[in-house]
Amino acid sequence: MKLALREMRRRPSRFVTATVILSLIAALLMLLGGLLDGLIQSSTGALRAQQAQAIVYSSTSQASLVRSRIDPDVRQAIEQLDGVTAVGGLGSAQLGARVPGNGPRDLADVALFGYELPPEGVPEPPADGQAYADEILKADGVAEGMTIQLGPARIPVEIVGFVKDTAYNGQGSLWASAATWRSVLAANRPDAQLADGVFQALVVQGDADIAGRIDAATGGATESLTVDDAVNAIPGVTEQQSTFNQIIGVTIVIALVVIALFFALLTVERSGMYGVLKALGARSGTLFGGVVIQAVVVTAIASVLAAVLMVVLDALIPPGSIPLQITAVRILLSAALLLVAAIAGCLFSLRRVLRVDPASAIGTTV
């Protein structure tokens, strides 16, 4: 082990190529992960922020807010259920918003939510005609105290504050009273207009296992999901995740192949030295341990370089332009995956290390 580390210290140039290539791969890995996290974050915030044990959709809606309708009698049945402490209506409308100071065709994409139970970080519903805006709308020029106009009917809504991490489908959210949402929907989407008391979904607080019992109590009229399941049911979320995860998987395989090739070459080059060291009493395990240590060190350095690069990149990208989300969890996860790939890559050199014959150190054996 000491020998392996000393070699890296004394001959750093031998390891530069592998470290540079691995740094780029690690950076790619963290970038892909960061983009995935950013995309998911910007499409799921509105549901992730819900403080609820269940989100209730109508059973035929396939967990889509736009298709779902919950009538007052269904709501009443749920409210009377044991273990339910609070029920709030939730409705959404995805619209273009005219922001003062922007050009007439320069609309900001917004998702207006009418709510009764405040999600995490959002205050109680504001007065009718007012809304809290997600801070990503600042990139579109939205400011506190400003009145923006929603949809083709240009319904005015005054922005009374900002909230964090509540985006939906990549759009900045507006959080308004149920009445505001209902009137905006009626004016801009007459076909989707909903009667008083009817919501798209319900947010239910209560016992942890409440989701399953709600569907039984409503006689199958509803489909209740936990917040996590509701987030995954947002159209496109699982598809984005599986696409990115496949690309990440391929990238890890590439890292594994790079490590395997690099250390296989190094092992071939060292077989003479390994023969001598074995003749002097070195065990194969000790020598192979040295290879693994070197791979781990190269990977660790590459991960640190890539992490620094990502933090710099994150700082350089203007907010709201690319949905890149750099988190410590993602960086550590990427580094851990690379480490596993590095150790697996070394295994390709194990047989070669084992096969080195100490007799090779003293000339030909015959």
Added chain:
Amino acid sequence: MNALELTDVRKVYKMGDDSEVVALDRASLTIGSDEIIALIGPSGSGKTTLCSIAGGILRATEGRVVVAGEDISGYNEKELTRFRQRMVGFVFQSVNLVPFLTARENLLVVDELGQRRGKAAQQRADELMEELGLADRAKNLPSQLSGGQRQRVAIGRALMNDPELVLFDEPTSALDTKLGEQVMDLIRTEMKRRGTAAIVVTHDERILHYCDRSVHITDGVLAA
């Protein structure tokens, strides 16, 4: 106690076509506890095979191998590895120092890979460096040493584990006459001072007078 006792040792290699090559045929050889012998023979005669068997690198096909009272004939790979760590020293033909380690570290590597005695090993390395006239070269890499100095580091490395038997594989083949004689002189002095036995494999008739006796080997058969 004798440093080495080989009794009827055979080494047979099986070739791909089921034929056999006898590299060593019923070799018997006894080396006293501080005896230096020269092993002479043409290439392919079995010198290296004999050395490898005596040093616990190769296993004999038949016969009995006893090094300093320890019968290693039945040892498996692991036992042979431990045996080499404790009992024998090697000086290889091409010296083979670890290129990125200093002279002193090349001595200590024996301990790091083997018995791990730490401080005691460092002390021993310093003593050996001193005795071999390398004290002021301790921090030099092999590439910064002359051929003779490298050879001396290799001898120091072979002596690190206080071996009972040291095997020298053509120690003078890469050196000129004068340097070769100096190295042989050093080998003889160091071996005799420690009372350590040695086998010196060589082609070089000029160095025979540094050894206590010569053993010739031809086609795997020993002749005193």
